[in-house]
Amino acid sequence: MSAILSADDLNDFISPGVACIKPVETLPKKESSDSRNPYEVTTEDKVQPENPPPAQISLTDCLACSGCVTSAEAVLISLQSHTEVLNTLDAYPETPLTRNQDGSCIHSNDAHDGESRVFVASVSPQVRASLAATYGISEKEATYLIDQFLSGPHGLRAGGKHGSGFTWVVDTNVMREAVLVLTADEVKGTLKEPSTRNTVKDSLPKLPALSSACPGWICYAEKTHPFILPHLSRLKSPQALTGTFLKTVLSKALGVAPSSIWHLAIMPCFDKKLEASRGELTDVSWSPEGMEASTESQPVRDVDCVITARELLTLASSRGISLPTLPMKSLPPAFSPKFPDVALDAFLFPKHRWSEQSMETGTSGGYLHHVLKTFQAKNPRSEIVTQRGRNVDVVEYLLMSPGGETILKTARYYGFRNIQNLVRKLKPARVSRLPGARTPAPSAGGNRRQPLSKNGASAGSTTDYAYVEVMACPGGCTNGGGQIRIEDAREATSNASVASEDNPSKPSKPSPHEQRAWLARVDEAYFSAESDSESEADSQSTPLSIPEKEARVHEALRYWSELVQIPLSKLAYTTYREVESDVGKTKDTPIDTTRVVELAGKIGGGW
Secondary structure: OEOOOOOOOOOOOOEOOOOOOHHHHHOOOOOOOOOOOOOOOOOHHHOOOOOOOOOOOOHHHHHHOOOOOOHHHHHOOOOOOHHHHHHHHHHOOEOOEEEOOOOEEEEOOOOOOOOOEEEEEEEOHHHHHHHHHHHOOOHHHHHHHHHHHHHOOOOHHHOOOOOOOOOEEEEHHHHHHHHHHHHHHHHHHHOOOHHHOOOOOOOOOOOOEEOOOOHHHHHHHHHHOHHHHHHEOOEOOHHHHHHHHHHHHHHHHHOOOHHHEEEEEEEOOOHHHHHHOOOOOEHHHHOOOOHHHHOOOOOOEOOOEEEEHHHHHHHHHHOOOOHHHOOOOOOOHHHOOEOOOHHHHHHHOOOOOOOOOOOOOOOOOOHHHHHHHHHHHOOOOOEEEEEEOOOOOEEEEEEEOOOOOEEEEEEEEEOHHHHHHHHHHHOOOOOOOOOOOOOOOOOOOOOOOOOEOOOOOEOOOOOOOOEEEEEOOOOOHHHOOOOOOHHHHHHHHHHOOHHHHHOOOOOOOOOHHHHHHHHHHHHHHHHOHHHHOOOHHHHOOOOOOHHHHHHHHHHHHHHHHHHHOOOHHHHOEOOOOOOOOOOOOOOOOOOOHHHHHHHHHHOOOOO
């Protein structure tokens, strides 16, 4: 793979290294139905052209083949789109729910039971920032706009066959905070001596630990560099953890099957569709019955459908809804029921924002920033020193003690061009197979673990990081391939303006300068979320400290695990696998079709 990214193409496209063989493998052989004399000589005008059906690439195919991974392929997927959202809302009525005296919901055994669905959605902060930049509104107003569209009386509920909408719309920032706390715990575990690790073997990543929230990066590692897999964080992404949380809690509290809960995630990246389709992110991984339960029916995905910010505009347009005309205020009480569990309702919908979105945290969730702040809180008077790399997307961070010693060394690598440099540094040194050859000493680019000092830091190598935040998109997640582009924003705002009728000409392609200015505008909306969320009650409260945040997250996760009676190790953690390629192999080479069929079966085959 290569990553030729420029200002003219601000997306998460990854150029394919080899041609996709899926169309070649799936083209059916045309059976001849010609009953004419086989010895008859004919002319060209009598020969009917062959029109084979167009080949379709599904998510299953992308996961079973390591030939390429591109955002363009995700766009071509027939499902996991705005059409799938509309079809599902029209196919199933909402599960009727009744409320307790405290406002929380319980399942009602009225009509449509067994044929209805509980519709829930989760929205990332990058999507809200993209909408805020598009319509020139604040991040908080963008939150209201999405809630009104998904759950309000003037949004999706105003049309469709059943008038269905989403009962709960969850901010993924909540589960992101849980992932941040667990990430810091994971890094602490990796820095301990193996003999002192009170954990299951191989449950912790090797040093340096690499973030795993970016699906494009994960696919790249699994399909091209399997030696990277032991370094990947075992934690689920906020999208995946939110899906597991909603499916387990709602199925338990409402007394419905996980398959009756339909979860839509609205994300900034097309590759999140690939993540949602992983066989590891289904009820097979956390169901108490395990694999035996999945044999009776298809596995239930934690995230049923993923659409991007751009597709959200298409979804509204398909229903004839103008987003800017929706009320930019909180939902009426009739359309904002409390979560079935009171304790978890306070966790999912806190009165003030836990997360910090600032220039220091970055645009991808602040994983690295939280790890540094956690270690800094345990080392009073320590200082974070920043060292710029070869470009703005490569930055090293050192946590220095007052005496000048390095306590922790971390880094941030954004964009595939920089990721490839990181991978080369971690690649094991080749061992010569010649008789009597000496084992080469690991160079600065080797992955040999350096000796740790008492404070947990290693020294003397360019790869002695304790943790590296890796994201596929240059500039981070606000620059995801599914975000609203400047030309989309122009079209959306012009359609909502009467003056657009006087200027029907097609807008010119934005210049690189205009694209950079647009991305800066989205970043500004993203970083302004903290100030937008401040109310009179919030302004009087002090931000949570690192120990307070850790205590709240651990308590909520413990309560969740006990409520659903599933260990947290099965709820919050996942696994990775090496994906072997059949591309380029000769016909004589046996193809492991059994493994491909197994992968396809795990995630529903033809969808």
